Amino acid sequence: MRVRFTKMQGAGNDFVVIDATKQPFSLTPEQMRRLGDRRFGVGCDQILVIEPSTDAGADFRYRIFNNTGDEVEHCGNGARCFVRYVVDAGLTDKRQVYVDTMNRRLLLTLQDDGRVTVDMGAPVFEHAALPFDAQGLVPRIVNGFELWPVEGVELAVVSMGNPHAVQRVDDVDAAPVTTLGPVIEHQLRFAKRVNAGFMQVLARDRIALRVYERDAGETLACGTGACAAVVAGIRLGWLDAAVEVQTRGGLLKIEWAGGDSPVLMTGPATRVFDGEITL
Numbered sequence: 001m002r003v004r005f006t007k008m009q010g011a012g013n014d015f016v017v018i019d020a021t022k023q024p025f026s027l028t029p030e031q032m033r034r035l036g037d038r039r040f041g042v043g044c045d046q047i048l049v050i051e052p053s054t055d056a057g058a059d060f061r062y063r064i065f066n067n068t069g070d071e072v073e074h075c076g077n078g079a080r081c082f083v084r085y086v087v088d089a090g091l092t093d094k095r096q097v098y099v100d101t102m103n104r105r106l107l108l109t110l111q112d113d114g115r116v117t118v119d120m121g122a123p124v125f126e127h128a129a130l131p132f133d134a135q136g137l138v139p140r141i142v143n144g145f146e147l148w149p150v151e152g153v154e155l156a157v158v159s160m161g162n163p164h165a166v167q168r169v170d171d172v173d174a175a176p177v178t179t180l181g182p183v184i185e186h187q188l189r190f191a192k193r194v195n196a197g198f199m200q201v202l203a204r205d206r207i208a209l210r211v212y213e214r215d216a217g218e219t220l221a222c223g224t225g226a227c228a229a230v231v232a233g234i235r236l237g238w239l240d241a242a243v244e245v246q247t248r249g250g251l252l253k254i255e256w257a258g259g260d261s262p263v264l265m266t267g268p269a270t271r272v273f274d275g276e277i278t279l
């Protein structure tokens with residue numbers, strides 16, 4: 001099967017984008033693994049599939065697969081690349097686009113400077129949303145928010161539509177991201193596994209962040225991970241309402257007014273090349 005695709009990246013988190021408004025999308029998980037493989041395929045952290053909307057309130061539907069072929073709920077950096085793609089491909093002339101993901105409707109705004117702002121929706125703290133099993137654990141309460149003792153560290157758990165467990169570290173460059181990250185990802189208390197964030201607080205309005213993503217391993221940036229880390233930092237009293245997040249692939253700006261307010265994420269989205277592959 002021949003598949004046309006566009007390679008994109010947002011702060012170094014890279015994607016193969018498949019436009020299913022122009023060609024049918026019917027890849028098997030095995031074909032997606034090949035597509036995502038950096039040696040035997042194109043290579044990417046996630047595969048994004050753009051489909052026509054099935055609901056009158058949304059402009060498009062957007063599906064996300066990790067490079068393992070597993071479909072997941074949400075991808076923040078991917079959302080920015082999604083809107084860059086649909087505008088550049090002429091699929092819409094709007095600068096504000098509504099898109100449905102597996103469990104959320106997002107509003108994306110293309111800014112004049114080329115960056116994209118995503119209304120990511122509100123964070124969810126109920127453990128059932130991740131899910132997270134806290135049975136038998138006693139949390140440390142900081143500023144009214146829980147830090148859970150798991151695997152010898154303290155985790156803040158937040159769902160941004162997908163599951164995140166965030167820990168504070170003194171030095172993000174020295175943090176055991178590639179060794180402790182997979183242990184937390186597979187910790188049995190997270191029945192659907194989890195994205196593991198390592199956050200260094202640099203100031204009340206600036207953090208450095210690395211994320212060991214579910215399935216994809218450490219990526220250069222994770223948009224939902226940045227939102228989860230900032231939300232956790234605000235709830236814990238460490239951060240202000242607008243924070244710059246320094247990832248290894250670039251800078252993201254995250255804003256959250258608390259409560260049921262949506263989290264806003266602003267950052268870059270870049271087309272790298274177009275191609276065709278036989279799978």
Ligand SMILES: N[C@@H](CCC[C@H](N)C(=O)O)C(=O)O
Pocket residue numbers: 013045046066072073074075076077078162163195213214215216219221222223224225
């Ligand atoms: N890179 C993403 C998150 C992609 C999904 C994640 N690996 C998961 O399994 O939940 C982002 O920018 O948010």
